[in-house]
Amino acid sequence: MNEPTDKELLERFRDEKTRNAAFGQIIQRYQRKLYWHIRRMLVDHDDTDDVLQNVFIKMWKGLESFKEDSQLYTWLYRVATNETLTFIKQRKAELFVRYGDVEYNIESKLTDDNYFRGDEIQKKLQLAIQTLPEKQRLVFNMKYFEEMKYEDMSAVLDTSVGALKASYHHAVKKIEEYIRNSNEANMQA
Amino acid sequence: MNEYNDILPDDFENLEKYAPTLLAIGRRDGFVVPENYFEELPAHLQALLTVTQAARDKFAGMYAEENYFTELQQIVEILIVIDKAARDKNAGLTDPGENYFEELTAKLEALNRLNAIAGDKKPYELPAAYFNQLNDELLTKLALDNLKQEKENLFAVPDGYFDQLAGKMQSFAALEQMKQGDETDVPADYFSTFASRVQERIAAEEKKDAPAPKAGKVISFSVHFSKNVRTYSAAAALLLVLGAGYVWYNAATNGVITPGNNIAKNDTSNTKQQQQVIDTNTTPEVNPKNIANNTTITPNNTPVDTTKPQQPDLQQNPVVQNDVKKDSVKTNNEPQYAVNTEMPAEFDAELQQAAIDYLMANEADLGELLDEIGSKK
Numbered sequence: 001m002n003e004p005t006d007k008e009l010l011e012r013f014r015d016e017k018t019r020n021a022a023f024g025q026i027i028q029r030y031q032r033k034l035y036w037h038i039r040r041m042l043v044d045h046d047d048t049d050d051v052l053q054n055v056f057i058k059m060w061k062g063l064e065s066f067k068e069d070s071q072l073y074t075w076l077y078r079v080a081t082n083e084t085l086t087f088i089k090q091r092k093a094e095l096f097v098r099y100g101d102v103e104y105n106i107e108s109k110l111t112d113d114n115y116f117r118g119d120e121i122q123k124k125l126q127l128a129i130q131t132l133p134e135k136q137r138l139v140f141n142m143k144y145f146e147e148m149k150y151e152d153m154s155a156v157l158d159t160s161v162g163a164l165k166a167s168y169h170h171a172v173k174k175i176e177e178y179i180r181n182s183n184e185a186n187m188q189a
Numbered sequence: 190m191n192e193y194n195d196i197l198p199d200d201f202e203n204l205e206k207y208a209p210t211l212l213a214i215g216r217r218d219g220f221v222v223p224e225n226y227f228e229e230l231p232a233h234l235q236a237l238l239t240v241t242q243a244a245r246d247k248f249a250g251m252y253a254e255e256n257y258f259t260e261l262q263q264i265v266e267i268l269i270v271i272d273k274a275a276r277d278k279n280a281g282l283t284d285p286g287e288n289y290f291e292e293l294t295a296k297l298e299a300l301n302r303l304n305a306i307a308g309d310k311k312p313y314e315l316p317a318a319y320f321n322q323l324n325d326e327l328l329t330k331l332a333l334d335n336l337k338q339e340k341e342n343l344f345a346v347p348d349g350y351f352d353q354l355a356g357k358m359q360s361f362a363a364l365e366q367m368k369q370g371d372e373t374d375v376p377a378d379y380f381s382t383f384a385s386r387v388q389e390r391i392a393a394e395e396k397k398d399a400p401a402p403k404a405g406k407v408i409s410f411s412v413h414f415s416k417n418v419r420t421y422s423a424a425a426a427l428l429l430v431l432g433a434g435y436v437w438y439n440a441a442t443n444g445v446i447t448p449g450n451n452i453a454k455n456d457t458s459n460t461k462q463q464q465q466v467i468d469t470n471t472t473p474e475v476n477p478k479n480i481a482n483n484t485t486i487t488p489n490n491t492p493v494d495t496t497k498p499q500q501p502d503l504q505q506n507p508v509v510q511n512d513v514k515k516d517s518v519k520t521n522n523e524p525q526y527a528v529n530t531e532m533p534a535e536f537d538a539e540l541q542q543a544a545i546d547y548l549m550a551n552e553a554d555l556g557e558l559l560d561e562i563g564s565k566k
Contacts, residue, residue: 020235027231035227039220049226056234057241118219125214145216162197169201176208183210 006072013063027056030073033146034080040141041084043106043126045115051087055080070155077156085134106130128178132171139164140171258303265300277331290320423550426543433540
């Protein structure tokens with residue numbers, strides 16, 4: 001049995017009889033991609049879960065008026081990205097009031113998170129990624145981990161492909177430098 | 190894209206070249222998800238959406254009771270009155286809070302819209318800039334109320350104020366008049382020329398009262414005395430000591446003083462003023478009773494008790510008056526009079542003390558002075 005296309009799912013969603021079923025299918029199709037897209041930005045599973053649920057609820061509310069000018073896939077990524085950035089902004093404000101140091105909070109999250117099973121080098125990699133500016137971090141994650149095409153990224157992030165390439169290249173070099181310095185510091189210690 | 194192609198190398202994605210460490214780590218991120226998370230997520234979201242939908246339905250089913258908005262107008266009116274009364278009670282100085290008027294405007298406008306829907310007019314339509322002026326109007330009203338309440342206290346007068354007012358005002362007017370008179374009655378340059386005018390008048394008076402040409406020379410003794418009172422006093426005392434010693438010496442040797450040799454000699458030791466006033470060729474009129482009573486005759490014919498210590502005339506009457514008449518002091522050529530040559534002890538002591546004071550005041554050496562006296566003798 002062939003999987004329905006996004007267009008077919010949208011038609012089913014607009015029909016009230018098949019709406020719930022279509023909604024379930026859309027979730028199953030995009031939940032993992034959206035989850036990891038959000039998780040690599042937020043690190044924490046619970047935060048990711050909250051944001052992901054908001055993304056799908058917004059999809060439910062907004063999908064009826066979705067005009068199909070873009071692909072459902074691109075639209076959902078855009079909603080997820082915006083929700084994630086909004087969440088980060090709110091959390092930064094809270095952390096600034098509480099601690100004044102966001103990175104420390106992320107490191108402690110990596111240490112304390114029950115759903116992080118990475119080794120030291122993977123932890124270093126996550127810390128290095130967290131040092132990047134938010135948009136550069138998005139680009140790096142989407143390209144390095146999700147292996148998304150620059151064209152798709154451009155549609156989601158509304159940025160030119162050339163800028164995305166440059167951003168990715170700079171992000172790679174920064175991460176490499178951070179990990180090298182961290183390794184050298186560990187060896188000296 | 191071109192602008193980035195210029196700065197990006199062609200092999201910018203070559204991790205082996207640009208990020209070998211990152212390449213070694215690989216694409217493992219270490220994150221895991223709870224078991225069956227993705228399997229349960231659709232059902233979970235469906236349940237969540239059901240709850241959300243139910244909430245939305247409940248919201249859509251909300252209704253207002255009949256006459257709710259009509260009663261709401263009355264409620265809002267009552268609330269406004271209560272609010273105003275509360276602010277009046279607090280002297281109107283409480284801050285209604287930020288955005289209070291904006292919110293109230295929005296509420297009233299919403300109410301107007303509801304009324305418009307119901308077919309009513311707009312009972313709460315506000316004049317332009319109503320809320321901009323409301324605060325000032327309230328403050329003004331409060332200030333007037335406060336004034337009204339505190340009117341009696343503000344304008345209370347002390348007891349008997351009006352009874353005393355007329356007298357006070359009259360006194361004040363009189364003082365003002367005196368003050369103005371003092372200021373306006375003095376001619377210009379009155380005080381600046383006052384000293385010179387007084388001196389001129391003194392000079393005129395002196396010229397007017399000037400003695401006859403034959404009268405004694407006028408000496409402003411007060412000037413000399415005031416300047417050198419101590420010096421003159423000491424000098425007179427010293428001269429008297431010397432004179433007394435001389436008299437005593439002569440008395441010891443002759444026992445009789447003749448007017449010619451004694452009084453004249455004494456006159457030479459007296460001051461010039463005395464010499465100028467008293468005619469040494471005359472002898473004062475002597476009352477025998479005075480002589481019998483141990484009195485001597487002063488130039489102005491005043492009996493003096495010689496038993497008592499006497500200050501020299503210059504000390505008692507340092508200024509020789511111009512009006513001393515020549516006739517008032519007379520001398521005659523009558524024979525010698527017996528004179529008590531014994532000096533009272535107090536007199537001698539006082540003279541000695543005066544001499545010592547003079548010496549100390551003039552820092553003279555007593556030994557030298559005594560030697561000089563001795564050599565003269």
